[in-house]
Amino acid sequence: MSLNDPRWGNNSQGNGDDKRGDDRRGGNQGPPDLEDLWRDFNQRLSGMLGGKRGGRGGGEGGGPQFPQLSFRQFGGGIGALIALILVVWLASGFYIVDANQRGVVLRFGKYIETTEPGLRWRLPAPIESNEVVDLTGVRTVEVGYRGSERNKVLREALMLTDDENIINIQFAVQYVLVSPEKYLFNNRQPDESVMQAAESAMREIVGKSKMDFVLYEGREQMAANAHETIQKILDRYDTGIQVSRVTMQNAQPPEQVQAAFDDAVKAGQDRERLRNEGEAYANDVIPRARGTASRLIEEANAYRARVVANAEGEAGRFSQVLTEYRRAPEVTRERLYLETMQQVMSKTSKVMVDAKGNGNLLFMPLDKLMQAAGAQGSHDAAPAPTTSGPATPAPAPRAESSMDSRSRDLMARDRERGER
Numbered sequence: 011m012s013l014n015d016p017r018w019g020n021n022s023q024g025n026g027d028d029k030r031g032d033d034r035r036g037g038n039q040g041p042p043d044l045e046d047l048w049r050d051f052n053q054r055l056s057g058m059l060g061g062k063r064g065g066r067g068g069g070e071g072g073g074p075q076f077p078q079l080s081f082r083q084f085g086g087g088i089g090a091l092i093a094l095i096l097v098v099w100l101a102s103g104f105y106i107v108d109a110n111q112r113g114v115v116l117r118f119g120k121y122i123e124t125t126e127p128g129l130r131w132r133l134p135a136p137i138e139s140n141e142v143v144d145l146t147g148v149r150t151v152e153v154g155y156r157g158s159e160r161n162k163v164l165r166e167a168l169m170l171t172d173d174e175n176i177i178n179i180q181f182a183v184q185y186v187l188v189s190p191e192k193y194l195f196n197n198r199q200p201d202e203s204v205m206q207a208a209e210s211a212m213r214e215i216v217g218k219s220k221m222d223f224v225l226y227e228g229r230e231q232m233a234a235n236a237h238e239t240i241q242k243i244l245d246r247y248d249t250g251i252q253v254s255r256v257t258m259q260n261a262q263p264p265e266q267v268q269a270a271f272d273d274a275v276k277a278g279q280d281r282e283r284l285r286n287e288g289e290a291y292a293n294d295v296i297p298r299a300r301g302t303a304s305r306l307i308e309e310a311n312a313y314r315a316r317v318v319a320n321a322e323g324e325a326g327r328f329s330q331v332l333t334e335y336r337r338a339p340e341v342t343r344e345r346l347y348l349e350t351m352q353q354v355m356s357k358t359s360k361v362m363v364d365a366k367g368n369g370n371l372l373f374m375p376l377d378k379l380m381q382a383a384g385a386q387g388s389h390d391a392a393p394a395p396t397t398s399g400p401a402t403p404a405p406a407p408r409a410e411s412s413m414d415s416r417s418r419d420l421m422a423r424d425r426e427r428g429e430r
Contacts, residue, residue, distance in 0.1 A: 103134040110146040112190045115139075121191055143190035148254060151205045153212065154180035159260050168264065169213050175221040180259040181233070183208045183240060185251050192250030200249050204240075207247075208256075211239035229258045 106129055107113040113125035117138045132138040154167030159180055167178045185204060187193050197203050215235050216224055224232065237256040244251050263271040335342040
């Protein structure tokens, strides 16, 4: 019966209700349900408040009267409620840890232990609490961009090189956890620490490198150096994080100077092309020049060897002639004279001979005599030409015959002297 029931303040009806309430209580000695317990609590509270107001007018009998609950009935309902709450509170201490996770148990905020995968139980809150940390999942920190390369973060991406050029670098750092307790308690924001360490390491590496090295041939080396430097920083912070990979996404000049940089790149390419062409021309010309120089050197060496050999031969021959001259001076002198005259006469076609004793100067046209001798050899059978006039003998045959006889005489003398 609710408080708004009009029969609640009526004595006659109230007595009947009390009798029915007594019948219900007497018929069922078990604990009442929660609805009855709550209704009785409201009635008792209303009776306490109404009794104070009704004390003033109690002589008139007009105040409301509430049913009285026994302490035994009220205590049984409270105990059941407390037991239910206690069971729910103890059940809140169960938690599940997956295979790739680890559980960290805290007691009043202090680290107690790290639990393995499975169904685990701890003391309920606020005594103990737990944190579940994923160890096998790969986490990624992006520096210089967010999501895609188009979403640039210039505050992180712009860096200064060693040759005082500004470049735009975007890279990502992937890492895993190796110690959940260090990850949770040694640093307030470990993921932010990874980003700051990555940015600091990359700025240090870029600041020690040239612009061309950063943009072209040095990307792999920069990633390896950044991986090592970031890991050293995180180990010094004792974060419990292991860097697995550093990936260079993009490296380019700022957009404001992209056109000028493209021109500089083209000029560098032209320079390399011209240099290659010059090297190709040098590779073609230099070997030929070296070959020509080697040939000239060999020819000079051969000429020197020939001249030296001739000189040595002439010196040896002169030594032999000197030896012979010392043995027979007259004979050697005459032989040298004849050999010299033979060499001289072989190079001329006309000879003037001064015969001793006669005082006559003989002229010998050797060229004509040689031509005539050749013609006579080719026309031995031909008859001699006839002329109508008187024939005059030519002096040349006589001179030739006399010259031949003299030559034979000289040769005979030489042989005789040689025999002696």
